[in-house]
Amino acid sequence: MTIALACQQLGKRFDTVLALTDFNLSLQAGQLLALLGPSGCGKTTTLRLIAGFERPDSGEIHIEGRVVAGPQGFVPPENRRVGMVFQDYALFPHLDVAGNIAFGLKGGREERRQRTESLLSLVGLEGFGARSLQGLSGGQQQRVALARALAPEPALVLLDEPFSNLDTHLRVRLRAEVRAILRATGTTAIFVTHDQEEALSVADQVAVMSAGRMLQVAEPWRLYHEPVSRAVAELVGESNFLPAEAEGRVARCVLGELDLRQPASGPVTLLLRPEAIQLTGAGQVRIEEVQFFGDHQRLRLRLADDTGLTAQTDSRRRFQGGQGVGITVNGPVLALPA
């Protein structure tokens, strides 16, 4: 497996705002990476640095082994082989669909036409070549933008919040489609998102950022079940944190003794995902609130010592606020540094 992209110790400052610091990232060819993080954490800045629209203040960027930005020099965007899909698509309004897609193509007329045709069918827009952009729906515009970025066979495609302009329904469909297209073409890609469900379900690797720093890069399962810090756990999924005393594979907390995923010792913070908490028959734990979602339900619980917990179960059993229940913890839990 070759490394398609490597960012080393990137730093970028805008006047007073430190947009990126000590940013490291490496991505293998053919993988799809989701960049997840709260608003203003530097996701767009990262993409713009990789694409060459901004220059890093420090650090290096390598694309397919070549240094494209760093102390030695700077490769302009047109020579980087990085395709970009912008949040607002940025389609050229003076060109038709085929004109947009063919924009970055080189070679003879016939060759470009054929490539355009094959891209149109790749994104499911056969016969749309001569259409103007005006009549296109949001999803169609999105697909044109993707085809345009893929046309020159870039080493890397960057997508900045590609689905945020679409309604929920279309969004779910389109992200599966985009994933399939990227897979089919074996394209290495990074997409930015706010939406953790989107990140976890679509990407091979998820990178979590906060305040200009990279917190963790991991495949979705690990990221969810084995986050490296409380900050990551908070950004990905719902969590309960409990203070505990660890010793080997066991930790002692208000819920008693729990099994640990990895051995630890001393004071730790336990991460309990809501679905790890199972409700048993009547007991001392009071249900404060029930949120019903149809396929599952989420319960706010209050322990006898006033600790609050969130639990999630399937939706078949019926609960009521004020009801007393018992709980057990399912499987081993993760110990995070206290």
Place this chain on the structure above:
Amino acid sequence: MAADLTRGFTRFAAARLGDTVKPSGPRLPHLPRLDRHQALQIIAVVTALVVLLPLVWLVLRATGAGAEGLAWALRPRTLTILSNSIVLTVTVMAGALAIGLPFAWLTARCQLPWRRFWLIAGLLTMVVPSYLGAVTLLAAFGPRGLLYDLLATVLPLERLPDIRGWFGAWLSITLITWPFIALPARAVLLGSDPALEEAARSLGHGRWQVFRRVTLPLLRPALTGGSLLVALYTLSDFGAVAVMRYNAFTRAIYLQYTSSFDRERAAILALMLILLTLLLLLLERRLGQSRNGARLGAGAPRRLAPLPIGRWRWPALLFFVMIVGLGVALPVAVLGSWLTRRALFNVTPPDMGMLTATTATVSALAALAAGALALPLALLLRRRHSRLSHWLVALTSSGNVLPGIVVALALVFFAARYLPAWYQTVPLLLLGYVTRFLPLAISASRSALEQISPRLEEAARGLGQRPWQVVLRIYVPLARASILAGIALVFLSVMKELPTTLVLSPIGTRTFATHIWSAYSEALLSLIGGPGLLLLGVSALGLIAILLRERQPGAAPGTGVALLRELPRRARHRVGHPCAFALISHDHRPGLPAARQAL
């Protein structure tokens, strides 16, 4: 929205007719009287008739000449006038593009030293009326002008080449029309989505390729629209063409009218000019409807960082010094020199008090009349389903779109034939001004009214207000700033207007414009200094006042806002509104969109 309004009105109408629908307000009038809509429509019909009848009469006069007239129109001498006009128009367009596009690019995209200064100073060229620009250019670069005086001290020169004729007219008009191109082009450069150019970069295109393949196509509508404005301006300009003795239509019409008093031939020439203008408008309509480069989706607006210009810095600065020097500094300096040199000559100085009073009075009267008429017409335009009214208002804009000399001539002929009592009177002069500049006031009011939600009217009606009360209590207070700006705009325009004043003012009634004209004709240049400077000063101040006024938060964007938005750093994404030009040029075409719609 329109449907809501309709419902409101039908309910009102039904209630008036004693129908069962009961509005919640107080007792309703039961006399059959006009509703607001009908009253407004009557005003529109009358205004359109007043504006159009003289023009119709002019056309009838011209076509009345029949075959003989046609033969005269096709004679080589007449055709030379046509070709002169076309040559001037085309060359001015080229010149304006050559200045306007680099100006827009440099001020919008480059790290230019003193960028804002050059922007504002450059745009001030539009404050200079064409006749004043031409007179001062002539004084500076004429055969025995200031440049000659300077050169003659070191070189044994007899005289400099004469700049009068095509070159002088071309230079004067180019120097004041290039902002028609620079403003919309700059708005596009600032407002188009930077991601478009970034996308092109990431698709393998270098800077110059991006400019050619993305930026230029995005600019094309702005450049075409701007060029057509320049063309319309050039065709209708009288001052510069007359001063530079270039025999284009406007000058030929005026000469035909004054020298021989041959009205039929003047009318034929005017008709030819009208046809040429209509041709341009049709072209504008064909070319003007293009997509713009605004972003399609909603994205975080991001500005392209200004490009460093490096070694281009000095040529760029030279470019700005030339434009600002010739367009602004030169007129002011020449006028100033005349002011100080006056004592050398033994001529009676103009009675500045009288001149100022006359100019201010006619300008104020015309401006108030236009303001009073504009409000009802703008209110009428709010009613979207009323196609007829839109047409009527669009037709009234012909007084603004057609050249001033043609409109003035039409009025003179019409009055001489049908209104002898009005002939050579101040009311006819005022009528001429209102005909010319009413569209300025309408578009100012209109843009403000469009900001007011129809919900407010409905709320007021629900609270028992009659339609006219809604106008007085809702619309007028909310649109006040823009209505006043429109009035101020008409005032400034009238103050500078030459052809209408020249043709229509009664003997002895002199404004700044006609005073400058006759002083120039009699070669008493020193008399121009005072009035000229005053004219420029008031125009510049008026411009600044309108801009500052609209800068206040909450002021409805209207007249001048498009321009204003270009000036502060936080320029908005908006293609220049024709009204922005109207603000600062002495002759302008806000009637254009309306005319386009009418065609």
